[in-house]
Amino acid sequence: MSRWLLALLLHAAAAASAEPPSYHVMMLLYRGCEEACRGFQDHFGRQQVRARFTLRDADQDARRIPGFVAEARRLRPDLVVAWGTTVALETVGQWDAVDRSRHIADIPVVFMAVSDPLQSRLVPTLAGSGRNLAGTLYLLPVAEQLRAARAYLDFRRIGFLYNPAEANSLNSLQDLRAQASHFGFSLVVETLPIGANGQPSAGDIPGRIAALAAAGVDLLYFSPDSFLNSQRRLVTGEALARQMPVFAAAEAPVTQADALLGVLNRYDQIGRFTARLALRILREGAPPGELPIELPRQFSYLINLRVAHRLGRYPPLPLLDIAEIVGGPACTRTKGKACD
Incomplete structure (x- = not known):
């Protein structure tokens, strides 16, 4: 193999290794890709994060959610986003009642637009879920x-x-x-x-x-x-x-x-706020269960x-x-x- 061809191959390999990773994010939605959903994706774009989004919408029919969860378990995306209390509960279960045969327990999940994660028993404390789950608050008390x-x-x-x-x-x-x-x-x-x-x-x-x-x-x-x-x-x-x-x-x-x-809190702000949390998991490797569940300050x-x-x-x-x-x-x- 000639030196110039070898150098060209080595350069191409180095360029490929330097290319930023691409993530697969699956978004489980309840009433379409509304402002929070769009804000989430917009933040990825603004941060120039390469991502492929798979969207599944229950269209306010909770009976469709188990099928989406089963699909996510099969596809194994890098991250699952659960929109709303009904979707989040069906996706990961209550913190003390996880059914590993139907809930997602080994893929990072981030929730948003959940009215009260404590009362819903998604998390035992706002200091962190202690499992594969992170999320954000959006309602003022x-x-x-x-x-x-x-x-x-x-x-x-x-x-x-x-x-x-x-x-x-x-x-x-x-x-x-x-x-x-x-x-x-x-x-x-x-x-x-x-x-x-x-x-x-x-x-x-x-x-x-x-x-x-x-x-x-x-x-x-x-x-x-x-x-x-x-x-x-x-x-x-x-x-x-x-x-x-x-x-x-x-x-x-x-x-x-x-x-x-x-x-x-406006929904588009909630989406971007949640996306920042998601990137801590994807880019920095932050354990979801150790991240606090917080409310945007504005x-x-x-x-x-x-x-x-x-x-x-x-x-x-x-x-x-x-x-x-x-x-x-x-x-x-x-x-x-x-x-x-």
């Missing part, structure tokens, strides 16, 4: 949400639409019940019936909202529930028609529907000014110094941020 809501308006009766089909809904309900005596409010709950398909029906929403209004509810708490989010215009529209303000734990009911306010206080106008409930002036104002024609720029 309910007590902080309630303080923020009370800075805008007083309330004595909070209404809640309970969806038995989603773990997030039950977690939110339990959190509100735990805070009721401290904040001095009563909780009025209307339960959505579950159909043969395992989901509630949108047709039952107006009647339940009417029942909450008849019970004298002065604030409707919109929980981080995928079904309700898919019906956010209906839920918030029915409430607004009855002059019932809506407080949302997530952004879409405020920015894309008729919720009055919300204090939250959050947004959103006020829908168009809804405030229709309710005749304008925000106190001090809130305008910190709030992001959204809401159509009446919207103005606040804190240098454009209206949604």
Whole structure:
């Protein structure tokens, strides 16, 4: 073999060895590739990380998730991302009830958009899962949400639409019940019936909202529930028609529907925050079980000014110094941020 050919082969081998690794990331989703999913992938792109993403969407049908988990166990990607409480529980199980015949126990898993990983028993402590699981928080504690809501308006009766089909809904309900005596409010709950398909029906929403209004509810708490989010215009529209303000734990009911306010972390920020955690596992070899489950430090206080106008409930002036104002024609720029 000539010297120049040998040198060329050695150079090609060195270049190949210097090429950054490529990762296979499997994302198990519950309601499509929404803002958090896109934010996660966007962060990989911004960091110039070579990755192949395999997306599987349950389309709000929990019965499809076990098949996705079985596929992930067979494909053995470098990382699995579990979106939401329902998906995460089906993917890895509760920390003290792992079934190695159906759960993923030997591939790194990262969860996001889980309302309460402690209450769901995904982790025994926020200091770390102690297993192949890491994740991020995205909801402010309910007590902080309630303080923020009370800075805008007083309330004595909070209404809640309970969806038995989603773990997030039950977690939110339990959190509100735990805070009721401290904040001095009563909780009025209307339960959505579950159909043969395992989901509630949108047709039952107006009647339940009417029942909450008849019970004298002065604030409707919109929980981080995928079904309700898919019906956010209906839920918030029915409430607004009855002059019932809506407080949302997530952004879409405020920015894309008729919720009055919300204090939250934006989903795209959650996706990027979770991606940074994932890269610690993939690039640095950090053990997932030793990584703390943390909340992004930045959050947004959103006020829908168009809804405030229709309710005749304008925000106190001090809130305008910190709030992001959204809401159509009446919207103005606040804190240098454009209206949604």
